[in-house]
Amino acid sequence: MSTSYSESSQARDSGVNEEIIIETGKTKRKASAVWDHFTKFKGEHEHFEDFLSSLNPNFQLPCRNTIRSDVIDVYREEKVKVQTLLDGLSCKMSLTTDIWTSDHSRVAYCCLTAHFIDDEWELQKKILSFKKIPYPHDGDNLFNFMKENILEWNLDKKIFSVVVDNASSNDSMMRKLREWLLKDSLIPLNGDLLHVRCSAHVLNLIMQDGLSPIRGLIEKIRETVRYLNKSPSATQKFDTALRHCNLEGKRKVAMDVPNRWNSTYLLLETALPLKEAFCRLQRIDGHYQFSPSES
Template sequence: MSTSRSESSQPTSLHSSGHSGDNDEVTTQSRSSKRKQSVVWEHFTKVRDFKLPCRNTIRGHVIEVYEEEKIKVYKLLDGLGCKVSLTTDIWTSDHSHVAYCCLTAHFVDDSWELQKKILAFRKMSYPHDGETSFNFMKEMILEWNLDKKLFSIVVDNATNNDVMIRKVKDWILYDLLVARDVDLLHVRCSAHILNLIVQDGLNEIRGLIDKIRKTVRYLNKSPAATQKFEMALNQCNLAYKRKVAMDMPNRWNSTYELLATALPLKEAFSRLQRIDKNYYGNPSESEWIYSIDAHSYIQMVRDKLISMFIDYGGSCVVSVNDLNVISSSGVETRASLRDFDRWCYESRVLNNQKSELESYLEEARFPRANTFNILDWWKTNSPRLPILAKIARDILAVPATTVALEAVFSVGGRVIDKSHTCLLPDALEALVVADDWIRSILKRLFIMWNHLELKHIMLKVMTYKTIEGERE
């Protein structure tokens, strides 16, 4: 595949190794002029004797790593004894104005750990309708051999996604002759639905929000406008150093932050209109009153969500490696489960003639606690409830939202900056997807290292205590 288009747009300092002589080395001058973009780049600038390979060599290495890791991920998914849930969304680069579709697989692995793997970050052709989305989804499902493992697809609540899901259902049921119920296949993103609800309320003050957005754009337009706004702040005795940042119109939480930042500056905006003849469009007094009410209602929603996250989020962030809900080193935990163990032993004979579901439903519920990990519970009880455990493994992997894709789009935005707008789609996909796969491996290695380090420290402590005891 030709790379001439992307090569011509790259900074000279990144590709000087393609020439002979002194140009093979990255000069000090080019390093100092290069904007620092990451920790990796800062480290690179300190290695003065390092010769950067040419762009084709780097691109070849990236593609090679991607292909090697793809084989490993394919084997992992192919050997799973459970279903796989998918999330998908479309992102458009602000710099290249090219749309990319991200597809992520979610599943509970054989160790009962929740896993996420990006499968594709691929250029999406126009139009972004249901037919185009279906063709992409069909291609990816077949490429990863997931047609018989697919359990659910989580998407935003949009018409084109409804069409795509319906076509996927028809394709799986009729073209692939899969005889099973697919009612659970389509899951609408709960975060997107919540956003639509709040946005409907924000429409009541849309005029005010638009005025605040215009004000923010005006303040960021020139240093002169910023200086006059600072003058207005001083005249109003407002020592407010928090910058008024533009929100993202399709995200209600960022609009909340916009209102929370702008409301305390109401007087400064009015003063700015008096001292700056180029500024106009300051909200009226009645609009400010409406905005205060709207902000209070949005804050209620936000506070409720934070409260729910605190209540239910604790069990989601506790690592399976760090927690065992059945056994514990604490004396109190062991004592509290003795009655439960006795009940299990006494009722085992009676439950032999009952189905797994009947036995499961008759069991006493665990009290709600932040330390309870549902995956670890099913891991421990899967030998006793093998059929239900298999069902639970599929259901518990279904994500409630597509929020995880936002992090992927953030990575894509960092890769496609104004200096790399012509990066070829296959290279971009290799960078983003391979980064996700390698990071997940490093994360698991880091967790294992932490456990080994902890055991090593405990061994040292126990050895020290033993030696001290012998001396006494």
């Protein structure tokens, strides 16, 4: 079975949905707007159904309401299982929490995870909550999030420690949480061990401070990665630069995550052997102005 894809650059430039021609033997099926459905699911769209049918004619696509209902049912079933497990534990547990902000919508979400050793002496981790948290992300809102989830999961008598990063809002939240739990003497040792600062975050702060002398170099490498990822033309020119420098086959540079120092190390490790290629790219591509070798 052969499958071929054709795309219209004219349609793409004009903003018209691309078309994919899926050829299976002598049969051709046209599935327009397929890419839209991969990023924005519209399961009831006839073209998307046609596309799925071309992959597997026996597949019956359920409507989105059915899928939503099934997902919620599974969630409720699993939540009952986790609640039963936590209620039956005789041990204390530690909680970790962190805020994640969506790059696309800039909406902030807070995740709460429970860590404990079960009766079989196996380390377990259960995500208890992943919810949107209102702005501002201050101590009051974080405390309300923690209190709400602790009560929902009936954990107020099981907490040993809470691990958070070094944000000042977390310091405020932990003070409020400690005061609340101490009212009924629900935490051991007067809460002295309740607040645990994330060692990974502390280490990252140390490493980022140590990298400050080469911050300009790192930013140029990041700009280079962004430039190469923004268009096929830039990528093609960089491939040409690699070929000119006999560096074909070298691992490409991947963007790092600023709050993970080891990813910045990998950024530098993969960029260093490509120094000559960056210089060559600047010669053959007039739009590229981020050669890190100039730093």
